[in-house]
Amino acid sequence: MEILKDIGKSLMAGDDKKITEEVAQAIEEGIPTTKILDDGLIAGMNVVGVRFRDHDMFLPEVLLSARAMTAGVALLKPLMIAEEIPSRGKVVLGSVQGDLHDIGKNLVGIMLEGAGFEVVDLGIDVPPEKFIDAAIAEDASVIGLSSLLTTTMDIMKGVVNLVGERGLSDKVQVIVGGAPLSEEFAQSIGAHGYAYDAANAVEKVIALLAKD
Amino acid sequence: MKGIIPLDSIRVAPHRDVALRRQGVPDDHQVSDLVEGIVEKAASLYESLAQPKGIIAEISLSDFEEVFEGEGRNDLPTPLQGIVRKADGLALFAATVGDPVSAKIPDLFKENDPATACMLDGIASDRTETAATLVADAFLDSLLEKGEVDSKVRVLPYSPGYCGWHITGQEKLFAFLDPEQIGISLNASCLMSPIKSVSGVLVAGQPEIHDFENDFDFCFDCATWECRPRIASLFQLSPTKK
Numbered sequence: 120m121e122i123l124k125d126i127g128k129s130l131m132a133g134d135d136k137k138i139t140e141e142v143a144q145a146i147e148e149g150i151p152t153t154k155i156l157d158d159g160l161i162a163g164m165n166v167v168g169v170r171f172r173d174h175d176m177f178l179p180e181v182l183l184s185a186r187a188m189t190a191g192v193a194l195l196k197p198l199m200i201a202e203e204i205p206s207r208g209k210v211v212l213g214s215v216q217g218d219l220h221d222i223g224k225n226l227v228g229i230m231l232e233g234a235g236f237e238v239v240d241l242g243i244d245v246p247p248e249k250f251i252d253a254a255i256a257e258d259a260s261v262i263g264l265s266s267l268l269t270t271t272m273d274i275m276k277g278v279v280n281l282v283g284e285r286g287l288s289d290k291v292q293v294i295v296g297g298a299p300l301s302e303e304f305a306q307s308i309g310a311h312g313y314a315y316d317a318a319n320a321v322e323k324v325i326a327l328l329a330k331d
Numbered sequence: 332m333k334g335i336i337p338l339d340s341i342r343v344a345p346h347r348d349v350a351l352r353r354q355g356v357p358d359d360h361q362v363s364d365l366v367e368g369i370v371e372k373a374a375s376l377y378e379s380l381a382q383p384k385g386i387i388a389e390i391s392l393s394d395f396e397e398v399f400e401g402e403g404r405n406d407l408p409t410p411l412q413g414i415v416r417k418a419d420g421l422a423l424f425a426a427t428v429g430d431p432v433s434a435k436i437p438d439l440f441k442e443n444d445p446a447t448a449c450m451l452d453g454i455a456s457d458r459t460e461t462a463a464t465l466v467a468d469a470f471l472d473s474l475l476e477k478g479e480v481d482s483k484v485r486v487l488p489y490s491p492g493y494c495g496w497h498i499t500g501q502e503k504l505f506a507f508l509d510p511e512q513i514g515i516s517l518n519a520s521c522l523m524s525p526i527k528s529v530s531g532v533l534v535a536g537q538p539e540i541h542d543f544e545n546d547f548d549f550c551f552d553c554a555t556w557e558c559r560p561r562i563a564s565l566f567q568l569s570p571t572k573k
Binding site: 180189216219269 | 351362363436443448450452492493497498555
């Protein structure tokens with residue numbers, strides 16, 4: 120279907136106006152909602168993610184694509200609700216207690232939504248208990264923790280420990296990211312994953328959920 | 332030297348190349364008209380919203396050591412303890428590009444304009460770092476004018492939250508400096524608001540005093556090693572991780 124290829128191309132170009140027209144056209148043509156989503160929008164975003172990883176696309180271009188994705192999904196949302204189409208999974212996200220930085224966390228949220236995940240963004244300065252409570256209330260499979268400050272890294276360990284203490288180890292996985300962090304740090308606190316950037320976070324969440 | 336420093340020169344946004352570089356875009360990458368539009372929009376927003384200001388107060392070594400001790404939570408030993416003892420001059424400082432710019436960034440995310448939000452964030456970060464450099468330059472100029480240092484002296488900023496100086500050190504720094512005068516406050520976690528602000532101590536001294544080996548306990552948990560290019564810039568050497 121040519122229109123789905125066009126959607127993918129417009130998405131890579133970050134053209135939200137064109138995406139809106141093309142998704143509306145695809146709906147008009149009677150293409151199933153899941154096909155528009157999977158073969159048009161998500162397929163396009165997957166290519167964006169790969170090109171970003173390979174340094175063939177850069178942050179401003181990726182974010183324009185993400186905005187275009189949001190515009191396209193907005194048209195599909197009522198149909199997805201009506202047709203009860205499930206998301207790929209739910210991720211609770213936040214900058215940990217003591218940290219007011221949110222750029223990295225916001226980028227991860229945008230990229231996850233672009234990949235078809237539902238994101239519950241708890242914002243900044245989030246205490247450990249709030250992550251756990253939200254994961255339970257939202258029935259989320261993944262908690263994503265962001266921190267830009269070395270002084271708040273200990274809070275991440277607190278969240279990982281609480282997952283165990285609240286008996287959620289079999290249901291909820293924790294992924295961490297932020298400039299001062301590393302794979303070694305993630306392992307040392309018992310987190311299930313570490314992401315070095317927003318695109319990598321999507322890959323890691325997909326990999327974590329595939330293991331389930 | 333003590334007082335508020337107007338930083339009018341950073342009311343202007345940086346060149347587009349700088350803005351794009353801060354987003355990780357290499358100089359040789361051809362960007363689309365849409366991206367050029369984002370750069371222009373973010374620069375225009377910055378210039379309409381920026382309210383840059385700095386504040387500085389010279390401080391004696393003994394007073395600084397009291398400030399540095401903070402709430403007693405430093406990860407001792409730290410390189411700064413030795414550096415300040417060899418300094419020719421010390422001053423506490425804070426600088427900001429103001430609240431309206433910092434507040435606009437989350438607003439842009441809410442308006443589903445993440446590209447402009449990130450571009451504005453990068454521009455504001457660049458200008459905040461430049462603000463610290465301008466305050467440091469003003470400090471050096473005042474020391475040179477008074478004949479207290481020679482022309483080889485360099486000034487580097489050191490901030491709570493880095494290299495063993497615990498973030499709670501902000502409490503005493505703020506009590507001494509009073510950055511509320513330029514609109515910077517501390518929250519319960521000792522983080523500054525507006526978020527595009529910087530604070531710390533300016534250390535004036537010969538380049539050699541700023542040089543240290545990155546083998547302190549906290550260095551092994553550090554993923555950035557930003558100290559290396561800072562030190563290298565004083566000697567114009569290539570930065571390397573030890």
